[in-house]
Structure formats: C-alpha cells, structure tokens
Amino acid sequence: MHQNETKQQFEMYELDERMREAHKDAQRVISRKEAAQMKVANAIVAGALVVLVGGLLFLLDVF
DSSP states (O other): OHHHHHHHHHHHHHHHHHHHHHHHHHHHOOOOOHHHHHHHHHHHHHHHHHHHHHHHHTTTOOO
C-alpha cells in the first residue's frame, strides 16, 4: 500500500508540474510596440462608436 501511495504522490507532483508549465505558457507577454498599437486601435474603435451613437441620436432628433 505504501508503494501505491508513493506512486500516486509522484503522479500528482508530475501533474502539478505540468499544470504550472501550462499556466506559464498560457500567459502571453506582449511587447511595448504591440501594447501601443492596441491602445491606438482601441482609441479608434471608441471614436467610431461615439460618432455612430452621435449620428444615431441626430437621426432620431434627440438633439
């Protein structure tokens, strides 16, 4: 029975180690250039959304 418990502990340790590696691999780090590009893209999308909502409100004679 002791040998079976040792085997299970070893398997759990291996599983834990694989999970740590998978978690580390899943955390993608982006470069500063990519972050800056995403910031600009988000600003453009936000601006377009404001223009669309404003246009819709104008068409509905809200102003």
